């Protein structure tokens with residue numbers, strides 16, 4: 001975490017899906033959004049910026065794959081709709097990622113603002129819909145993909 005910069009996106013207990021692996025992934029994503037914000041505020045190089053954006057994309061991808069597997073395994077009926085929301089997010093992030101080299105911070109802030117709103121709303125509303133189905137899981141949740 002960068003020093004002296006207030007968090008841009010703040011985790012709240014109401015965002016919890018009451019499953020530790022998924023909560024940890026959500027919190028990790030919140031943290032990388034804050035890191036990205038802190039870096040842009042304090043003057044980030046293009047190299048650092050694109051590295052962080054790629055990291056955020058990787059986190060989100062692993063989280064979506066984990067969550068989609070969980071929703072499938074517990075028989076969540078709105079899986080298709082939820083998967084579509086994840087796909088739309090991925091497309092939007094690609095569209096909002098500033099082209100290289102960055103000409104200004106403006107587009108970076110547009111991307112950040114989208115990330116903040118999307119994750120807050122998605123975790124608070126859409127992800128909450130599968131919570132009551134988690135009791136049907138027969139095994140602990142394991143993160144899918146990635147090794148870092």
Ligand SMILES: [Fe+2]
Pocket residue numbers: 067082086122126127
């Ligand atoms: Fe989700």
Ligand SMILES: [Fe+2]
Pocket residue numbers: 026063067123127
């Ligand atoms: Fe999620």
